[in-house]
Amino acid sequence: MKINLIKKPNYLHEAISLIIQVMQLQDADDIEKIHISDNPERYPVPMEDMDTRYADLITYRKNMLKKAYPIMKDNIPLKISTSYVDESASNMTYINTLFYMLEVSDAKDISEEELLIAHLNSLLTYYYNKAGTANICDENYFQSFNNSNWKTGDVNINTDDMLQLISELNFPESLKWFALEQITNEDCRVSFIATLITAQEIVEKHFYLVEERYSKAVKYLENPAIQMETLEKTLGMFIENIKEIVPLLSLEISVLSYNAAGLKTYKYQHLKDTVFLGIIIEELMDLTGHYDISDERIVDMCKALGDTLRYEIINLLTQRPYFAKELAELLGVAPSTLSHHLSILVNNGFLHMDLSDRKVYYKTNKEALTKLANYFQTKANSVKE
Template identity: 30%
Template sequence: MVNSKNMVLTVHAPLEFLYSMFAVGTNKHFYTMIREFDLEPNDTIIKNITEMRKKLSRYMEQELEYFFDLPGLGYILYKYILQNPGLTEVPQLLQVFNNSEATDLAFNIIKSVGKNNMPKENTEEYENLKCNTNEMLKLAKLVKFQDSKRRDRVIEALENPEETKQRFYLLLSQFYSRCFSPIESDIINLISANKEKYELLLKENPQKFVEQYLNLDSINDIEISIHLSFFKYISCHHYSIYSEGFADWFILGIYSDLLFDEDLSAERLSNFFKAISDPNRIEILKLLSQRPWFGQELAEKLNITPATISYHMSFLQRTGVVTFNRADNRSYYCLNNTKLIKPFEEFINYFKEEKKK
């Protein structure tokens, strides 16, 4: 049974700020992702992204691409948000980041790209790595990167941690003042207007809510904060720093309910086969058939970014063939064999039924 008391639906400005930068930074890919869910981006999202892009200087465009396109480093910002649960305003987040050490940024980067090569936590080697960028650089060079742009950016960041921090902070502060701040209240109000709908869905059937919207089998006793997001738009993404005392976060697009309109049989089957048709997704399913994997582990195995893993999982989780399980203070992706096999059986039966007519 799911205890809805462990879940809180919220509207979190710093996380929305982060996702606004993803939406603008990934540019055309953002719209492509929406369309791959058989939906069209609505006029509101197009208008806001267009208006924000108009306010970018050429320098900001370059930096936004560097930090927030698909092979970018910008997703690291979520760690500063989760590690400081008291943050509720974007200026607070900017201050926390500005007051942090450049080595903190470098360490967060190396933890994200080199998880399997990291020394064990709470060891002397681990503690020494935290403040030694030369050792971080050595570790990064052991990581296999499929994306050469991402490799170059990671190496550059570790070679120049103070400069990278200053560049990142300047981009964050300029993007907030020029692009996000002028629309912030409107966006927060728009999200808040949709909050009641999801609160009702959660209250009516907590088990169905976590299975359908969060792709979890159960949540046990872990605390979950769910940020409803306009710029996430659709589907959900999971964040955790895997430490006691910190809640897990899910970012849920406010239009995610559109994914669960009843489809005709042929359309439902078409969506299933479309979801599993990508070679990376087939490889993910193959790996999950062997055992549960956590996201960073999959990213390193397939030599793709954690953001790309999340992107592919959005499609697989929509079909129900992949779910989350929490164990060993981590959230693992798991294969649901029943839901993987059932559409193939329905596909065969669909033609058998047609033949009888």
Template identity: 20%
Template sequence: MSIECTVIKEIDYYMESIELLFRIINKKSYQNLKTDLLKRTDEKKKAVISYQLDKLSFIQEEIERKTDVNNPVIKFYFTSFISENICIAKILFQCVRHSTFSGNKNEVIHFINNYLSAIKDNNTLELSFDDVDLRTSAYENNKTVTFTDRINNLECEPAQKWQLLELIEHSSKHAEILYEILEKTVSELKEQEIILLELKETATEYWMEYFKQHSFYKLMNSFYNIKEDSYPSKPTFIRTQIMACNRVIFYGNDENVGDYHILDVGILFDCNYKVSKRQLSNQELSNGLKLLSDPSKFEILCFIRNKKAYGQEIAAELKLTTATISHHMNTLMKLGLINIEKSDNKVYYQMNKEAVNYLLEVTKNKLLED
């Protein structure tokens, strides 16, 4: 059964502005990224990557020149928070990023407020990004855990926990303030629309041509070691990312939640991207080791080390819910630590030994290199 793929053509100026301001405030320059990438890029791709990153560097310099980088309000929303790749602004917009929702300012703020408010009443508190996974359950040892205690149980610094608590409790206020910042940047970013459209259209056309000849299953096999026809058949939206040019993020992997999948692909990537063999940053290495040190995830990997197993089987063995297993698998998949395939209408998981070995080898080389 095929999956319907829709490549989004429009530029999301608010999301692009969040990523750009985040890079500016945290001094993540595209020129430094260019220097790093060119060291490990095929000769035939160097010219294209240089061209793209030079364009992005020009835009970054133009917007930075017009941005008060010392403004404490801007720094509050865009300074790295918990992880090197997220900030308060990204947490506020998490629900929009994980959905295909679109609307005017008031509708988006209402959507954000409802999403964050619902966290207090849901069974879990979950903040999942491309390189960090914060999750705590409302039920532990057959007892209900309060929202405040769930915040306290998150694996982050005490000051960060209270910031999250305040953010969720007063999400409307924070969304309003953030929009005031973003509207100025969006206006300035649109002055560079010719460059942005060129970069966006090139990436969009590439993926539109790709899906004329190949299936989404084939792409997932290339990206995440997922066997073809082993993924829930739901409509999928491909969003090419301009400012987040060097990241690929997949929102999905739960057969019971959501009516569609979303794949965000940075403009630097093509179908040959391989999650388990890409260059890992220090933050990604740290997050990978955190995954291995998490008791449940470690037990799951041990259980599927030498055999394939489906969700209910793993859940029964480890005395976890199938929803929890699905969540853990989604997290492990982001670093390519598992393989996924379908057989007899069941989705089977197995540890990707090559990827786990690669993670440990890179860590060893980083720590012990001369």
């Protein structure tokens, strides 16, 4: 697998992160309470020292939030689009998914039609994930629904099709209406793009605060050996899954989401397989000895295991690897049902996927189970007697 380091900042990604963080604030006073981490107990040095060490990142984050909060906090479309799509299995917000469907790094480059297609691809992805057919790789399959199609330059949308598509999703009602309005109303899409541009302009005006750190991070990651070493260290269980499947992986540096890392691989041929790497995540790992895993991430992992069928899948795969067809027969479930549950376990890092004779087989990822166990052991050790 080759890695392509993207050296230019992804201002749109920073803008999306800014919007999400604004919506997570209870009030403006919370901005001054921000530290480099919400989990000071995980670090061997006082949080005040940590804040001093990363003062540029703290200043960048606080100053942007102060600017964006009064502009965006009461924006209803932003509130809705940053809500969780399906809290039963994922901590992903709709706006995150929408961003991943846009092959741009600058909000000013988003056309109204491109945003429409991104909405439709996002909805259809949720639809097929829910149906358990998430592994379909034919791009044409993801450019149409019933009598509607949305190839670039040839978009033909039937409202009844969209009503049917949205009604079958596990979305909050407010998000369903938001999605429908975005699809059927061009003015709403234009307004949404304008909001993204506003958020990005805030990022661009403040990026000088972290310019030096960003340049150093790019220089550090220019070494191919360091690229792979860093990815294996921060996303090892996910990287191992895709080494033989993804020929080219784009690597982008996240600044505002400085202590996070995320991997996105696509069914869509026109989109890049991309990993977003927090600019200080490796340093935080070195300080703690492990990934600064958030409580929200732990909740996601527990939700993934909190299903009888998925628990049975894990138990079977701890004994030996299985092909999906074998698992479906052993568990007595339809392939589509199994695919849905396997996707959840893979997305949460509990399973590895390997190729053999062009078939994918699954095996348990010991590292993920160990990480979860260690997290709770750390919690147990911190209990005051």
